[in-house]
Amino acid sequence: MGRRKLVVGNWKMNGLLAQLDDVEAIGSVAAAHPAVEVGLCLPATLIGAADARRGGAFIGAQDCHQNGNGAHTGCLSAAMLAQAGASWTIVGHSERRQDQAETDADVAAKALTAKAAGLNVILCVGESLDVRDAGDAEAVVSAQLLASLPQGAAADWLAIAYEPIWAIGTGRIPTMEAVATMHAALRAELVSRIGDEAQGMRILYGGSMNGDNAAELMAIADVDGGLVGGASLTAAKFAPVIAAAAAAVG
Numbered sequence: 138m139g140r141r142k143l144v145v146g147n148w149k150m151n152g153l154l155a156q157l158d159d160v161e162a163i164g165s166v167a168a169a170h171p172a173v174e175v176g177l178c179l180p181a182t183l184i185g186a187a188d189a190r191r192g193g194a195f196i197g198a199q200d201c202h203q204n205g206n207g208a209h210t211g212c213l214s215a216a217m218l219a220q221a222g223a224s225w226t227i228v229g230h231s232e233r234r235q236d237q238a239e240t241d242a243d244v245a246a247k248a249l250t251a252k253a254a255g256l257n258v259i260l261c262v263g264e265s266l267d268v269r270d271a272g273d274a275e276a277v278v279s280a281q282l283l284a285s286l287p288q289g290a291a292a293d294w295l296a297i298a299y300e301p302i303w304a305i306g307t308g309r310i311p312t313m314e315a316v317a318t319m320h321a322a323l324r325a326e327l328v329s330r331i332g333d334e335a336q337g338m339r340i341l342y343g344g345s346m347n348g349d350n351a352a353e354l355m356a357i358a359d360v361d362g363g364l365v366g367g368a369s370l371t372a373a374k375f376a377p378v379i380a381a382a383a384a385a386v387g
């Protein structure tokens with residue numbers, strides 16, 4: 138299936154103007170690997186300035202409000218983020234599901250609002266360590282995906298990121314077999330909901346992906362790229378991940 142690899146950095150609450158040099162350097166790496174779609178989901182404060190220096194990378198946001206506008210002090214609408222220069226946004230990251238108590242319904246609503254503002258969307262799902270240890274990971278994450286999936290989900294604006302919560306920022310990752318099993322299960326779940334459209338939808342792996350493990354992860358059949366936190370913060374760390382994705386394309 139001709140799914141273009143998608144590799145996206147999630148800078149979380151990191152990045153001041155000084156880090157724009159890394160944005161520019163990552164943009165140059167992206168331009169050198171056109172077979173891979175590369176992006177950086179940045180703090181909203183950097184989006185405008187980063188857009189001017191993004192090179193071959195797209196700039197994205199890390200969240201948006203589910204409403205189009207209104208009395209939501211401190212929040213940002215999808216239209217604001219798009220106007221600032223974002224072309225994608227993450228929704229449903231586990232840190233927001235935990236810290237801001239976002240529900241599956243919130244996540245689906247955010248995805249729809251983002252699409253209406255012209256943003257592409259990365260929708261995150263993933264299990265806790267307790268769920269993994271209980272042997273319920275595929276069932277729980279599949280259910281979470283179905284409950285978070287917005288109406289009209291389609292491959293030209295939506296990608297899924299499977300991110301085991303216990304692998305985020307810990308240096309631990311599941312076995313390659315476990316990643317393959319999960320991604321195949323999520324593809325099957327998508328097929329059951331949206332039919333053939335699911336064959337074109339990218340399913341990213343996220344959780345301690347780095348230059349040492351990216352090649353092996355990217356080689357898995359249903360792994361269509363990565364959502365990368367810590368290893369995306371500098372061009373030196375992110376470039377090998379992008380190169381691994383390009384190598385997996387062949």
Ligand code: PEP
Pocket residue numbers: 147300304305306307343344345346364365366367368
């Ligand atoms: C993330 O938070 O999306 C993530 C994958 O982080 P890390 O790569 O640092 O585990």
